[in-house]
Ligand SMILES: [Zn+2]
């Protein structure tokens with residue numbers, strides 16, 4: 001007689017198109033993976049592969065778990081588009097597509113069943129490796145309010161933007177009006193209000209890219225010379241790619257999706273990049289240590305950005 005594992009219940013959203021069978025079998029895969037039994041996970045994969053929505057969800061669960069374990073970003077071997085790699089290309093393709101705001105189920109539906117099975121199998125193997133102390137610790141740290149690197153970058157972006165708005169209220173009002181006009185001119189609906197929130201997102205995403213390239217962690221983020229994003233901001237294609245690939249923390253998922261979709265297909269997106277550049281430059285110019293040989297860091301701005309209660 002075949003043995004059984006706990007079946008993990010899968011919650012469905014209002015627009016979820018997962019079949020009842022796919023939903024059950026995904027629960028079987030996750031239960032088997034949690035119990036460390038690859039045999040049972042393997043035998044439920046055919047049913048999962050038959051349902052694009054179930055495959056999309058499995059890859060999304062794996063993607064989120066990985067981001068949680070890697071300080072808010074995804075490990076390079078999970079997102080590399082190169083044809084070789086230890087993880088299947090089908091899996092990496094789905095991970096990248098989901099990060100770039102594609103619908104998981106719709107993207108999986110465009111793949112052949114065999115390709116979906118390969119993607120689902122890789123996802124199950126990755127999850128199986130994550131089970132253990134490292135996974136439990138990372139999950140507990142995030143659940144108890146620990147900040148990931150992407151959250152830290154977004155928090156800095158928020159502070160930098162708020163400071164600039166207060167200090168340059170007239171320029172900020174003009175930028176906001178310019179944004180609304182650009183949205184209207186392009187016939188964009190519902191994006192008029194994105195303004196500063198969009199800028200915070202773009203700034204957070206480019207800071208995150210810079211932090212990862214510099215090997216910065218949440219503990220050392222203050223040492224980051226943020227002015228190095230200025231050359232990056234002058235290259236629109238890099239900004240678009242950075243924003244699309246940025247792994248959004250759950251709290252900002254909705255803003256993130258709006259900005260990512262704009263980045264994909266709207267010329268108005270460039271306005272956000274320009275806005276971000278103005279904010280960054282204003283910070284560098286305001287720094288009292290500003291001058292030759294000084295590379296301005298987030299720490300240089302920290303005293304200004306954090307309201308001080310002891311200021312006379
Ligand atoms: Zn088993």
Ligand SMILES: [Zn+2]
Pocket residue numbers: 284287288289290294295296297300
């Ligand atoms: Zn400085």
